[in-house]
Amino acid sequence: MEATLEPRLVMRGEEDEPFVAGEFFVAAYQRGYRWGRAEVRQLLDDIKAHARNAEKRRALPTDYYLQPIVVLKRADGTWELVDGQQRLTTLFLITKYVATKFSDAKLDYWLTYETREDSRDYLDTLDPDRRDDNIDFHHIARAYEAIVEWFGEQQSAGQAAIDLHSALSKWVRVIWYEAPEGTDPNELFTRLNRDRIPLTDSELIKALVLSHSGAADGKMGRQQEIAAQWDAFERDLRDEEFWAFLTRSTTRKPTHIDFLFESMTPHAGMRERPRYWTFGKVQEDIATRGQPSFGATWLSVTDF
Incomplete structure (x- = not known):
């Protein structure tokens, strides 16, 4: 099988538009979630700025592409998330918040960390009593707090959530790269992260x-x-x-x-x-x- 490369919406959009869905497995060879307040806010600010620039031009926003998400299909049908863990986890947390404010919003993917027991359940509940169980849960909790803070600073948190839902389901896309069957995920991860030079x-x-x-x-x-x-x-x-x-x-x-x-x-x-x-x-x-x-x-x- 050859590699697959295509843009995918972050959230489900119009019929036949590919979007991010499924169960993602974060293997032990990766470091844990480490994005902080600055990175989370930058992502949200960038999406908002892209929409505002389009509004100034009196035009609809053009597609906005995030860095690639590199995955490998596993035998059980889930995806091994080889690269893009920080972005995909943050987008999961953003969509989770949007879903609390906008009933039409729906999560279509989940993440599981190999090194963290019950990580899928924690991401689902964000139980405050478990935020300090380990360093990954701690950073995830702080990232979600930064998301709540950002929405709270908008003129209307509810309208901002609707706007984000529109963005994530219409024009914010990840570049989905599915590695060929038989690819060694450890070797691919090392190669992708050796120099950390963004793809052109x-x-x-x-x-x-x-x-x-x-x-x-x-x-x-x-x-x-x-x-x-x-x-x-x-x-x-x-x-x-x-x-x-x-x-x-x-x-x-x-x-x-x-x-x-x-x-x-x-x-x-x-x-x-x-x-x-x-x-x-x-x-x-x-x-x-x-x-x-x-x-x-x-x-x-x-x-x-």
Whole structure:
């Protein structure tokens, strides 16, 4: 089985829209939950700011992409959460709070920590008498307090909960990466966390392009051809004189091919691109054209 890469809403939205659901298992090789008040509030502030920026433009919010969630299917049908524990746990706590204020909100996923007995029950109840049973429960309790505090600071906690529900079920998405069957989760976790360098738009686009090209014709040859073309584009864009001519800058980037995709996806009306906005526009293009016409998407890149 090949890897699966797709955007998923955090909460259930319109019919046929993929969303985060199921039981997630956090294995012992991971550290526990450690996000604090600052990280929790930053996530909430970012979502609110994205909605406000759209309102100022008198437009609907564009899709807002969070960092990837990397999972591996387990034999019992649950998901091993290889990367993204901090984000997914925080989003769980946010949706849990929203559900207390807005009856239409519903939790569709749960988390279990291998190293913490009854962790699923604790996340369900957030029993204050158990918050100091271990360091993970302590941090989870503090994160939830930060969420309650943030909503309490809004003009109306109830309306803010409705707004968050709308965001999480319509335009806030995680980038869902399902590792191929047989992947060693310990090795994958180590590789993902060794340098902690965020993935670029182009790296996510590359995974999306290659996964669709393989599905489109069932041949490895097409994937290898695209991968070779991709490397050639990156190599050409790394030529210092050519790069300076194109960008009027000598600033180097982790991946220069991002410039190509950014040029193909103008963002008129926005002062800056939201995180993974370019990836989202390419994903929309592929979805609009349909899998049988995938070649047209890549042709538009090579002919640009």
